Amino acid sequence: MTSATGTPAYRRLSVEARRAQLLDAALSLFAHRAPEEVSLDDVAEAAGVSRPLVYRYFPGGKQQLYEAALRTAADDLEQCFAEPPEGPLTARLSRALDRYLAFVDQHDTGFAALLQGGSVVETSRTTAIVDGVRRAAAEHILDHLAVDEPGPRLRMTVRMWITAVEAASLIWLDEDKQPPLDELRDGLVEQFMAVLTAAAGRDAQTADVVRAALALETPDGPAGGLARRVLPVVSDAAHLL
Amino acid sequence: MTSATGTPAYRRLSVEARRAQLLDAALSLFAHRAPEEVSLDDVAEAAGVSRPLVYRYFPGGKQQLYEAALRTAADDLEQCFAEPPEGPLTARLSRALDRYLAFVDQHDTGFAALLQGGSVVETSRTTAIVDGVRRAAAEHILDHLAVDEPGPRLRMTVRMWITAVEAASLIWLDEDKQPPLDELRDGLVEQFMAVLTAAAGRDAQTADVVRAALALETPDGPAGGLARRVLPVVSDAAHLL
Structure with missing residues (x-):
C-alpha cells in the first residue's frame, strides 16, 4: 500500500481493527492453502503490514494466528445453522445448508486440511474448536426439532447426520465440487429426513x-x-409387510 | 518371567514372533490408554522384555511402535466388513457391524483417541492409515451392493454412512457404551437402508x-x-403425495 506521496502508509487502525484486519488476511490465505504453505511473511504481505507488526499482535507466531483465524471462522460457521423457527423443517435445513456449503466452497483447501487431520497446526485446541462447531450445529438442529429434552437416540441421529454432512463436504471438494451445490444440498436434506424417519421407528x-x-x-x-x-x-x- | 533356575528367561523367539509379541503388548496398552499415557517402559513390562529390546525392534521409539500397532489394528479392522456375498444385505451388514463394534468395544480408549484427533502421535501417516480403513470398508460394502461400477452418488452415500458409523461409535463410547451393542447395530443397519433408499429417489x-x-x-x-x-x-x- 503506497500513499499519494509515494511513502508506505499503514492506515492507522485501532488495536481491534488491526487485529481483525490481520485475521481477515490470515483467513483468506488459510482458506486456499494448506497451513504448511502459509508463512507469516505471506500474512504480512496480504495485510500490507510488516512482519514485526504481525508478531506484535500474535507473539505466538503462525500457530497462534492459525488458531485465532480458526476461532473466527468457527464463529461464522456456527451461525450457519441459526435460522428463525418458522416454516417447514426442510426449508430451514436447506437455508442452513446453503450457508454451510457456501462456507465450504469459500474455504475449500483450509476446510479440507482442517478436517482431514494430521496437519502440523492441529492441536487439541484446534480439535476442540472444530468439535465446538459440531456441537453448536447439533444444538441448532435440535432447536428446529422443537423438543424440550432430546433423548439419546434423537441426539445421536442428529450428530451422525452432521458428521455425514462433513464427510459429504470433503468428498465434494475432493471431486472438484461435483455435484452442483443445490443438488448436494437437496440430497443432504433428504438424507436427514430419511435417517430421522428410520430412527422414528424405534x-x-x-x-x-x-x-x-x-x-x-x-x-x-x-x-x-x-x-x-x-x-x-x-x-x-x-x-416385507 | 523367571525360569526354573531363578534366572530371568526371555523365551527365544524368531524376529517375526518377537515383533508380533511386542506389537500385541503395545496394542493392548494403546487400546485402553491415551497414547500420551503409554511409555516404552510400559510396553517392555507388558511384553516381559527389556526396554533396549523394544528399541532394537522399534528404533523410532514410541511413534514407530504406535504406527506399527495401528497398522496391525487397521488390518484387523479392514477385515470386519469382509463377508461372503450371500443372503440378505441387512444380514451381511449386521454381521460386519458386529465385528466392527466388537473391535470398538475392545479398543475403546485407543479408538477414541485415534479418531478424535489432536493427539501427540497423530501424523499424516496415522491419518493415512485410518483413511485406508475407511476406503477398504467402503469397497467391501460396495462389493455387497454388487454393482460393477458404482457411480458418484452411490459411493458418496456409502462413504457418508461409514463416517456416520464412526461418529456413532464415538458417541457410544462417550455415553458409557449405551445403548446395548445389538440395539446400536440394528439402528445402524436401518440407517443404511434409509439413506440408500432416499438416494435411490435420485x-x-x-x-x-x-x-x-x-x-x-x-x-x-x-x-x-x-x-x-x-x-x-x-x-x-x-x-405430500
Missing part, C-alpha cells in the same frame, strides 16, 4: 418429531418430492 | 441396488421390521 420422541415435521411439509417441497420419488422404488417390497 | 443405479436388496429381505429381518415400524409414523403424510 423412538417415540423421534416419531413425534417426524409427525410434526411432516405435517408442515408441502407436496412441492423436499419431503413431498422425496416421498414421491421413493415410493416407486419400494413399491415392490410388499412382501 | 439415482437409477442406487434404485436398482435397493430393489435387488429388498427382494432378498424377509418380513422377519431388519428391513421388514423397519418397514412395519416406519409406516405408521409416515401414514399421516398422504398430503
Whole structure:
C-alpha cells in the first residue's frame, strides 16, 4: 500500500481493527492453502503490514494466528445453522445448508486440511474448536426439532447426520465440487429426513418429531418430492409387510 | 518371567514372533490408554522384555511402535466388513457391524483417541492409515451392493454412512457404551437402508441396488421390521403425495 506521496502508509487502525484486519488476511490465505504453505511473511504481505507488526499482535507466531483465524471462522460457521423457527423443517435445513456449503466452497483447501487431520497446526485446541462447531450445529438442529429434552437416540441421529454432512463436504471438494451445490444440498436434506424417519421407528420422541415435521411439509417441497420419488422404488417390497 | 533356575528367561523367539509379541503388548496398552499415557517402559513390562529390546525392534521409539500397532489394528479392522456375498444385505451388514463394534468395544480408549484427533502421535501417516480403513470398508460394502461400477452418488452415500458409523461409535463410547451393542447395530443397519433408499429417489443405479436388496429381505429381518415400524409414523403424510 503506497500513499499519494509515494511513502508506505499503514492506515492507522485501532488495536481491534488491526487485529481483525490481520485475521481477515490470515483467513483468506488459510482458506486456499494448506497451513504448511502459509508463512507469516505471506500474512504480512496480504495485510500490507510488516512482519514485526504481525508478531506484535500474535507473539505466538503462525500457530497462534492459525488458531485465532480458526476461532473466527468457527464463529461464522456456527451461525450457519441459526435460522428463525418458522416454516417447514426442510426449508430451514436447506437455508442452513446453503450457508454451510457456501462456507465450504469459500474455504475449500483450509476446510479440507482442517478436517482431514494430521496437519502440523492441529492441536487439541484446534480439535476442540472444530468439535465446538459440531456441537453448536447439533444444538441448532435440535432447536428446529422443537423438543424440550432430546433423548439419546434423537441426539445421536442428529450428530451422525452432521458428521455425514462433513464427510459429504470433503468428498465434494475432493471431486472438484461435483455435484452442483443445490443438488448436494437437496440430497443432504433428504438424507436427514430419511435417517430421522428410520430412527422414528424405534423412538417415540423421534416419531413425534417426524409427525410434526411432516405435517408442515408441502407436496412441492423436499419431503413431498422425496416421498414421491421413493415410493416407486419400494413399491415392490410388499412382501416385507 | 523367571525360569526354573531363578534366572530371568526371555523365551527365544524368531524376529517375526518377537515383533508380533511386542506389537500385541503395545496394542493392548494403546487400546485402553491415551497414547500420551503409554511409555516404552510400559510396553517392555507388558511384553516381559527389556526396554533396549523394544528399541532394537522399534528404533523410532514410541511413534514407530504406535504406527506399527495401528497398522496391525487397521488390518484387523479392514477385515470386519469382509463377508461372503450371500443372503440378505441387512444380514451381511449386521454381521460386519458386529465385528466392527466388537473391535470398538475392545479398543475403546485407543479408538477414541485415534479418531478424535489432536493427539501427540497423530501424523499424516496415522491419518493415512485410518483413511485406508475407511476406503477398504467402503469397497467391501460396495462389493455387497454388487454393482460393477458404482457411480458418484452411490459411493458418496456409502462413504457418508461409514463416517456416520464412526461418529456413532464415538458417541457410544462417550455415553458409557449405551445403548446395548445389538440395539446400536440394528439402528445402524436401518440407517443404511434409509439413506440408500432416499438416494435411490435420485439415482437409477442406487434404485436398482435397493430393489435387488429388498427382494432378498424377509418380513422377519431388519428391513421388514423397519418397514412395519416406519409406516405408521409416515401414514399421516398422504398430503405430500
